[in-house]
Amino acid sequence: MLPKSKAASLRDRNIALTKKDIRESVTPDQMIIQALYSYDELTKIAHNLAGRIRGWFSLTNPELEHRISDNRAFVEQVLEKETKSAMGARFSDPDMKQLKELAKSCLSIFQEQEKLIIYIDTLMKRHMPNVFVLVGGKLGARLLSMAGSSKKLARMPASTIQLLGAEKALFRHLINKKVKPPKHGVLHEHPLVQKADRNRRGKIARTLADKLAIAAKVDYFGGKFMGDKLLKMIR
Amino acid sequence: MKQKKFDGIFENGNRLYTKNLVRGSVYGERLFKEGKHEYREWDPKRSKLSAAIMKGASQIGLREHHVVLYLGASTGTTPSHISDIVGNRGFVFALDFAPRMVRKLVFLCEQRKNMAPLLANASEPDTYQDRITMVDYVYQDIAQRDQLRIFLLNCSRFLEKGGFAALCVKARSVDVARRPKDIFLETRKELEKHLTIIDYRELDPFEKDHCIFICKKTRDLHL
Ligand SMILES: C[S@@+](CC[C@H](N)C(=O)[O-])C[C@H]1O[C@@H](n2cnc3c(N)ncnc32)[C@H](O)[C@@H]1O
Numbered sequence: 041m042l043p044k045s046k047a048a049s050l051r052d053r054n055i056a057l058t059k060k061d062i063r064e065s066v067t068p069d070q071m072i073i074q075a076l077y078s079y080d081e082l083t084k085i086a087h088n089l090a091g092r093i094r095g096w097f098s099l100t101n102p103e104l105e106h107r108i109s110d111n112r113a114f115v116e117q118v119l120e121k122e123t124k125s126a127m128g129a130r131f132s133d134p135d136m137k138q139l140k141e142l143a144k145s146c147l148s149i150f151q152e153q154e155k156l157i158i159y160i161d162t163l164m165k166r167h168m169p170n171v172f173v174l175v176g177g178k179l180g181a182r183l184l185s186m187a188g189s190s191k192k193l194a195r196m197p198a199s200t201i202q203l204l205g206a207e208k209a210l211f212r213h214l215i216n217k218k219v220k221p222p223k224h225g226v227l228h229e230h231p232l233v234q235k236a237d238r239n240r241r242g243k244i245a246r247t248l249a250d251k252l253a254i255a256a257k258v259d260y261f262g263g264k265f266m267g268d269k270l271l272k273m274i275r
Numbered sequence: 276m277k278q279k280k281f282d283g284i285f286e287n288g289n290r291l292y293t294k295n296l297v298r299g300s301v302y303g304e305r306l307f308k309e310g311k312h313e314y315r316e317w318d319p320k321r322s323k324l325s326a327a328i329m330k331g332a333s334q335i336g337l338r339e340h341h342v343v344l345y346l347g348a349s350t351g352t353t354p355s356h357i358s359d360i361v362g363n364r365g366f367v368f369a370l371d372f373a374p375r376m377v378r379k380l381v382f383l384c385e386q387r388k389n390m391a392p393l394l395a396n397a398s399e400p401d402t403y404q405d406r407i408t409m410v411d412y413v414y415q416d417i418a419q420r421d422q423l424r425i426f427l428l429n430c431s432r433f434l435e436k437g438g439f440a441a442l443c444v445k446a447r448s449v450d451v452a453r454r455p456k457d458i459f460l461e462t463r464k465e466l467e468k469h470l471t472i473i474d475y476r477e478l479d480p481f482e483k484d485h486c487i488f489i490c491k492k493t494r495d496l497h498l
Contacts, residue, residue, distance in 0.1 A: 041340040042366045042408065047389065050366070054391035054406055058381055061394040065374040 068167045069189045072160060076181040079156045086149045090115055093142055100136075101125040112150050118143040170255035173267030174248065174274075175230055182226050183252070194260035201256075202227060202249035232274065247274055276309050282339045283360035284317075284328065291317040291325050293359035297386050301355045315359065319481040322353040323416060323443045326481035327489075332474050336439025336489055337412055342366045344410045344433055346397040346425070347417035350379040351390075357414065358390050365389055368407045372396045398425045400432050409435050416443040423462055427469055431496035438492050440470065446484040455484040463488070469496045 042050070090111035097118055098105040103125050108114040119140055131139070161177035168190060171180040186204045187193035193201070203210055205225025213221040223242030227233055227249065236244045251270040258266060277286045285292040292307060292314035300306055305316040319326035324335065337343075341361045348354045348369035358367050369384065370393040371377050377394045384390040395403040397417055413434050415426045426442045434440055444462055446455035459477070466472060470490035478485040 041364050042342055044364075046408075047366050050406075050408070051384065051388065051391040054368075054393060055381060055384055057406065058377060058392040058394050062374050062378055062381070065394065 067189070068163060069184060072163050072167070072181050073185045075156055075160050075163070076178070076185055079153055079160070079178075082149050082153050082156070086111065086146060086153070089142070089146045089149065093118060093139065093146060096139055096142075098128075100128040100131045100139075102127050112147075115143045115146045115150070119147065168256070168259040169265055170258045170267035170270065171252060173271055174252055174255050175227075179226065179229055182229075186226065190256065190260050193256045196253065196256070198246070198249040198253040201252050202245050244274075276307070276312075276314060279328070281328065281335055281360075282337065283362065285314060287314075291319070291328060293317055293356045296359050296363065296389070301383065302350070302352050315356070317356050322356060323478055323482060323485060323487055324353055324414070324441065325356070326478045326485075327441075327474075327476045327487045329481065330476040330478060332476050332487075332489065334474050334489060335441065336473065336491065337361070337441075340364045341411040342408060343368065343412040343414060344407060344429065345369045346413070346415040346429060347371060348380055348392075349373075349376045349416075351383040353414075353416070354380075354390065355383060355387070358387050361389065363389055366391070368393060368410070370395055370397060370403065397429060400429060404432065407433065409433055411435055411438045413438070413440040415441070418443075418445045418448040420449055422448070423465055427466075427496060427498055430470065430490075430492060431498055434492050436492055436495065439473075440490045440492065442466070442488045442490065444486050444488070445482075446486075455486075459486045466490065469498075 093115060094105050101123065104117060104123060105114065108117055122136070157178060160181050161172070164172040164177040164180050168180055168184070171183070175183070183201065183204055184190060184193055187196060203222060203225050204227075206222035207225070209222035213219045224233060224245035227245045228241070230248060232248065233241050233244050251274055255267060255270055258264070276292065279286050279291070283293055285294065287307065295306070295313040295315045298313060300315065304318065307314040307316065317325040319329040327335065337357065337360055339360065339362050342365060343357055343361060345354045345357065345367055348371045351369060354367055354369045361367065367390045369380055369390055371380065372395060374394060377392055380392040384392045393403050393406060397415070398421065410433050413426070413430050415422065415429070417425065419425065422442070422444065426440070430440050444459060446453075446458045449458050463472065463475070466488055471493045472488055473491050474489035476487050478487060
């Protein structure tokens with residue numbers, strides 16, 4: 041049992057202190073991760089919306105819809121002047137107007153994604169400059185989000201970083217040794233890994249992960265910038 | 276509504292309830308009104324202490340007026356029921372180390388006069404010792420590998436001699452590969468070196484591979 045006045049003051053003080061603690065617990069990591077997840081969210085929305093616009097638009101111009109496979113280019117085309125179609129039905133002005141409204145929304149989602157990428161790059165350059173130089177903003181942010189925080193990323197051995205994003209494949213290998221172990225996770229997105237011959241990709245991912253492990257440590261513990269040197273060593 | 280043999284805990288049909296200290300539902304649980312009083316349903320699938328009672332625990336050690344240190348309070352599901360049980364002359368220090376959880380906990384504490392939030396790591400008592408008092412009851416549910424060490428550390432520092440403590444153990448967070456029974460047994464042996472175990476329940480089918488130890492601090496701990 042606590043005396044009433046003691047309880048009240050303990051509670052007030054702890055509520056105030058905890059609010060401050062929560063306020064101060066927000067980190068740049070979280071801003072980067074939220075931005076990346078927002079980008080992912082927009083990717084899904086843009087994909088679905090563009091698909092819907094394709095479905096609708098192909099009633100009036102299936103040829104054009106069929107010709108342009110890139111979603112963004114397609115949506116931009118919908119907003120252009122109409123072209124002739126042999127199979128398409130003629131849309132009235134209100135029909136077309138409505139469809140274009142939708143295309144505009146979709147285009148603005150693509151534009152929002154560009155802005156998010158610039159925002160993520162800026163934050164990554166500032167908070168994780170070494171990782172940024174090695175893998176760029178988006179992939180760096182992806183690794184950060186998979187690790188959970190820059191602290192956790194800084195403590196990861198290279199072998200773990202190499203396989204971030206390949207957890208499912210790794211698990212399949214662990215329960216059945218006949219399944220080959222994965223060679224890389226999200227690092228396969230990196231241009232150096234992409235460009236490499238199939239049989240060399242694992243090796244390159246490994247080298248990249250080695251340097252990333254160093255870069256993440258330097259970024260987290262605040263060492264001197266050395267990303268350019270690390271990058272040279274990979275090339 | 277029938278009073279169970281435990282302070283502040285009631286039974287109606289097959290369901291458990293606590294008498295609501297503040298009107299309204301906290302996390303979507305059902306309310307039951309009788310006379311002037313409002314009761315909140317206490318679902319054993321959402322709360323391990325409720326599950327322990329459902330599994331026939333003979334005692335849980337928790338009394339009205341108790342001051343409680345709750346480690347791993349999350350968003351306050353079980354802490355809110357403990358707040359009901361200890362009542363307005365008792366108190367609950369609700370601690371968790373995840374800001375996302377503690378945010379909700381703050382809102383709950385603003386509603387309840389007998390609760391205070393803490394954003395801290397239970398394995399670092401130095402960081403919160405100035406913010407709490409000695410307590411009559413320690414409740415821990417943190418699903419961590421070194422949960423036993425953390426539990427003993429807190430009981431040693433903050434639990435009054437003669438006080439009670441409840442430890443929830445999740446076998447999978449200690450070791451995924453070993454049999455839960457073995458982990459529970461090992462935990463018991465280690466616990467018994469420091470505290471007196473007065474009840475033990477395995478919580479299936481409400482929680483798979485979980486158990487709870489109810490302990491009493493009968494002597495000082497030497498860690
Ligand atoms: C299983 S949940 C607790 C659920 C809660 N006891 C209930 O019944 O409503 C475990 C919680 O412990 C917290 N936790 C884990 N390790 C911790 C630590 N070392 N210190 C403080 N909180 C911790 C987690 O953030 C999580 O919210």
